[in-house]
Amino acid sequence: MKIAVCGAAGRMGRRIVALAHEHPEMQIVGALEFPKHPALGNDAGEIAGIGHIAVPITSDLDEILKKCDVLVDFSSPDTSLRNIKAATESGKAIVVGTTGFSESQRKEIEKIGPTTRCLVAPNMSVGVNLLFNLTETVARALGDAYDVEIIEAHHNLKKDAPSGTAVKLAQLAAQALDRDLEEVGVYGRKGIVGERKNHEIGVMAVRGGDIVGEHTVMFVTGGERIELIHRAHSRDALAKGAVRAALWIYSQPPGLYDMQDVLGLKAGK
Numbered sequence: 001m002k003i004a005v006c007g008a009a010g011r012m013g014r015r016i017v018a019l020a021h022e023h024p025e026m027q028i029v030g031a032l033e034f035p036k037h038p039a040l041g042n043d044a045g046e047i048a049g050i051g052h053i054a055v056p057i058t059s060d061l062d063e064i065l066k067k068c069d070v071l072v073d074f075s076s077p078d079t080s081l082r083n084i085k086a087a088t089e090s091g092k093a094i095v096v097g098t099t100g101f102s103e104s105q106r107k108e109i110e111k112i113g114p115t116t117r118c119l120v121a122p123n124m125s126v127g128v129n130l131l132f133n134l135t136e137t138v139a140r141a142l143g144d145a146y147d148v149e150i151i152e153a154h155h156n157l158k159k160d161a162p163s164g165t166a167v168k169l170a171q172l173a174a175q176a177l178d179r180d181l182e183e184v185g186v187y188g189r190k191g192i193v194g195e196r197k198n199h200e201i202g203v204m205a206v207r208g209g210d211i212v213g214e215h216t217v218m219f220v221t222g223g224e225r226i227e228l229i230h231r232a233h234s235r236d237a238l239a240k241g242a243v244r245a246a247l248w249i250y251s252q253p254p255g256l257y258d259m260q261d262v263l264g265l266k267a268g269k
């Protein structure tokens with residue numbers, strides 16, 4: 001299977017290049033960066049720290065799409081949306097890990113995504129995808145008697161907040177509790193905010209140093225609390241998921257998928 005990586009010089013892109021290169025069923029045929037990126041023209045393997053692989057980094061999306069079976073994209077929301085449109089037009093499959101989409105971008109993805117083989121997931125790790133299910137289950141079991149608070153922590157170079165994973169955790173808790181996240185979501189607190197309202201779902205973002213990615217879902221009541229915690233020890237937990245998703249989506253019919261489909265974790269499956 002021939003893959004290309006968009007954001008190839010980025011933190012995730014470099015690990016995906018390295019893991020895909022090792023994979024016996026994969027061949028890297030393209031590496032994309034934005035025009036004027038300092039790594040343009042350099043070898044993607046050299047940039048990933050795995051030595052020369054004869055794949056120069058380019059900004060020519062059309063050329064890349066001609067060569068690859070699946071485009072794996074960890075870049076920025078605008079770029080990923082553009083790439084989903086281009087993959088659709090060229091009939092290629094696409095795996096998107098980018099987070100931070102606006103509501104209107106998300107709606108556009110929901111419209112265009114199903115017309116090609118498109119997988120979009122805010123977190124590609126097995127552990128977090130299980131955490132998604134656990135959060136739904138625990139929220140449903142505990143109901144309104146427990147306050148739900150979500151805390152995420154990431155490195156100081158992350159651009160979006162809260163993390164895509166935290167947003168999804170909050171959506172799943174809200175759904176399980178029959179609440180509208182638009183109404184009950186509270187993102188950080190400051191000043192005289194008053195007592196916590198019963199139905200609030202709090203989402204807090206911590207940024208610092210080189211934290212790869214940590215998510216805690218707290219269910220708190222008088223006298224006790226449950227905490228569901230996931231900590232990514234390295235980006236490879238996430239990059240491995242992206243490589244797995246690329247292999248999986250190649251043989252699927254057109255549709256908009258997420259990582260739960262790949263892992264067989266969708267409810268009822």
Ligand SMILES: NC(=O)C1=CN([C@@H]2O[C@H](COP(=O)(O)OP(=O)(O)OC[C@H]3O[C@@H](n4cnc5c(N)ncnc54)[C@H](O)[C@@H]3O)[C@@H](O)[C@H]2O)C=CC1
Nearest residue numbers: 007009010011012033034075079097098099122123124238
């Ligand atoms: N779904 C998941 O499991 C994960 C998702 N992410 C998300 O993936 C995205 C990237 O994360 P990182 O790799 O940490 O960021 P990064 O900033 O290290 O890498 C992004 C790369 O995309 C490149 N890029 C930006 N615009 C581009 C364009 N028009 N064409 C080609 N390349 C372009 C940048 O130059 C950069 O090299 C973020 O949205 C992050 O939240 C990060 C880790 C895991």
Ligand SMILES: O=C(O)C1=N[C@H](C(=O)O)C[C@H](O)C1
Nearest residue numbers: 099122123158163164165213
């Ligand atoms: O930017 C990151 O690094 C990460 N982003 C994802 C998110 O926003 O949920 C996933 C992971 O936690 C790392």
